[in-house]
Amino acid sequence: MASLLSRLRRRPATDGAPPALLSVVVPAYDVEDYLAACLDSILDQSYPALEVVVVDDGSTDTTGAVADRYADRDPRVRVIHQANAGLGAARNEGTRQSTGAYLAFADSDDLVSPGAYERLVASLEGSGSDLAIGAVERFDDDRTFMTPLMRENHRSAAAAATIEDLPLVLADVFAWNKVYRRSFWDGAGLVFPEDVRYEDQPALTRALVQARAFDVLTEPVYRWRIRSDGSSISQQRADPRDLADRILTKRWSTEVVRERTSEATQRVWFARVLPIDMWEYFRAVPGSSDEFWAMLRAGVGEFWGPDTVPFEETALPWRQRVMGWLVSRGERSSLEEFLAFVDLHPDGLPRRVVGGREVVDHPVSDRPDLPDALRAP
Numbered sequence: 308m309a310s311l312l313s314r315l316r317r318r319p320a321t322d323g324a325p326p327a328l329l330s331v332v333v334p335a336y337d338v339e340d341y342l343a344a345c346l347d348s349i350l351d352q353s354y355p356a357l358e359v360v361v362v363d364d365g366s367t368d369t370t371g372a373v374a375d376r377y378a379d380r381d382p383r384v385r386v387i388h389q390a391n392a393g394l395g396a397a398r399n400e401g402t403r404q405s406t407g408a409y410l411a412f413a414d415s416d417d418l419v420s421p422g423a424y425e426r427l428v429a430s431l432e433g434s435g436s437d438l439a440i441g442a443v444e445r446f447d448d449d450r451t452f453m454t455p456l457m458r459e460n461h462r463s464a465a466a467a468a469t470i471e472d473l474p475l476v477l478a479d480v481f482a483w484n485k486v487y488r489r490s491f492w493d494g495a496g497l498v499f500p501e502d503v504r505y506e507d508q509p510a511l512t513r514a515l516v517q518a519r520a521f522d523v524l525t526e527p528v529y530r531w532r533i534r535s536d537g538s539s540i541s542q543q544r545a546d547p548r549d550l551a552d553r554i555l556t557k558r559w560s561t562e563v564v565r566e567r568t569s570e571a572t573q574r575v576w577f578a579r580v581l582p583i584d585m586w587e588y589f590r591a592v593p594g595s596s597d598e599f600w601a602m603l604r605a606g607v608g609e610f611w612g613p614d615t616v617p618f619e620e621t622a623l624p625w626r627q628r629v630m631g632w633l634v635s636r637g638e639r640s641s642l643e644e645f646l647a648f649v650d651l652h653p654d655g656l657p658r659r660v661v662g663g664r665e666v667v668d669h670p671v672s673d674r675p676d677l678p679d680a681l682r683a684p
Contacts, residue, residue, distance in 0.1 A: 326356040329424055329486065330407030333415050334397035335374060336364040341416035341532070342373045348530075349413060350381060354424040359384045361415075362401040365391030370415075395499035395506035398482070402492070410489045412482040416532050420444075423528035427486035430522040434466040437491035437518040440476070441528025443484045447535065453527070456583070460523070467520035470568060474575040476523065477564070478583060480511040484529040491518065500559070504552040509559040516567045545591040547599045553588070554606040557581060561610065577616040582623055582631065589630035593643050600639055607634045619678045629671065629681050644670045 331349055335342055342361075349359055361378075363371040363386060371388055378384040387404060389397070398412060409428055413419055423441060430439040442461035444451050456478055465473060482499075495517045499506045515521065543549060564576045588603055611618040611631070618631035626649060633642040648670050649656070657668045671677055 326354065327409055327428070328356045328358055328407035329354060329409040329411060329428060330358045330360060330402075330405030330489070331411045331413055331419075331424075332398055332401030332405060333359060333361045333413050334364055334394055334401060335361055335366065335370050335415035336391065336394075336397070337366050337368050337370055338415040339366075339368045339370050339373055342370055343377075345413060345415050345417060345419075346374075346377050346384070348418040348420075350377075350383065351421070352419065352424045353422050354428055356407075357383050357424070358405060358407050360401040360405050361386045362397040363388045364393070364397040365389060393501060395501040395503065398499045398506075399501065402498075405489075408489055410487045410492055411485065413529075414483055414531075416534060417483065418530040418532070420526075420528050420530055423526075424486065426524060426526060427528060430466070430524060431486060431488065434520065434522050436467050436520040436522045438485050438487045438514060439522040439524060440479060440485050441524040441526060443481060443529045443531050444527045445531050445533055447533040451530070461525050463523075464525050465523040468523060469518070469520055470515050471572055473523065474568070474572040475579060476521070477512060477515055477572075477576055478580045479515075480508040480560075481529075481531075482507050482511060487514070500556070503555060504549060505556040508556045509563070512560040513563050516563055544587045545595045545599060547596065547602055550588055550599060550602050550606070553584070554602070554609070557606075557610060574616065577611065578620070579622045581610055582618065582621045582627075585631060586623070586627040589627070589634060589642065590646065592634075592639065593646060604634055604637055607631060611635065617678075619680045625681070629669075632678065632681060633671070641671060 333345065333349070338345075346359065346361070349357065361374040361384060363374055371386070374384070374386040378386045385404070387400060389400060392400075402410065409431070411424065411427075427439040427441060430436070442453060443457055444453050446452075456475075460473075460476055460479055468476075470477065492514075495514065497510055497514055499510045561576070561581065564573055568576070585607070592600060592603070607618060611621065612635075618635050619628045621628060621631070623631070629645060630642060633645065658665050659668045660666075666672060666682065672682075
């Protein structure tokens, strides 16, 4: 990594040279209650050379009018009004109409942390990397926190790293906690898939894998809002269309990882990155359709097995690995029994001593075919 850093490092801009323009693309759909706070957090940034491109994606409320008011009073803001085409299409259109040497994205119900863009651009100016990545905080009305994996990925700063140096960064598939060189974005042919959910993962997987180098900052640069009006995870995830999009974007991302990374990085991909969100779909099985169950079983079989990593050997929490193992075997009734048992013991599953060893007592604990990896959490 040191040699790569020396090859990429650039001289800082000469004193008095104007800073490079940073374009921030903000797709917006029916966010009249949140857009103003988002735009304020961007326009109040300490980085002076900003172009903010708001894409009103066919909003049915006053979102477009809010954006227009900002454009009327601040020349840094431009607004594109278009028929509803979805998040990926809105981001792509905003990117096409952006003119900056650097590129960033912000979702219209979130906030950009103070000083974020100044730190991210300064890192790129110093290292010569293709993109810089900062940490993300989640927040709602009562709390602000960082997920354990986000904390792990941003525990130490790195300059001019590659995905082979830091393969776990493949888990950071968010568009908006990063600044990209526009020349890299265009040269790599990066676009967001359209007409599909979870468009971030294939686009950002390709960005991280194709980058000559990227920087990692330890500081939070983005605040990801937990919206109180959201429906439950189970209600969303039990929709076969949601699962179909999840499997499709995982497939696209996996193709990139397999084509362009080492076996060691692929092991991290299958063990630690790709299965992260699967528990949401496992939890949604009770009450779901036969179509959903068949699709879920096929998806688990496609990605996890003897030629990659069996689901029970992934790095997920123990309960999630049990769920995935049962799905891989097509045992729907056993999965539903296990989920019901877990829900009856929210403070922890009961334990008992067998042969002088303490084991967890649950509906599949005594099965002779239970893999050793699942016998104790």
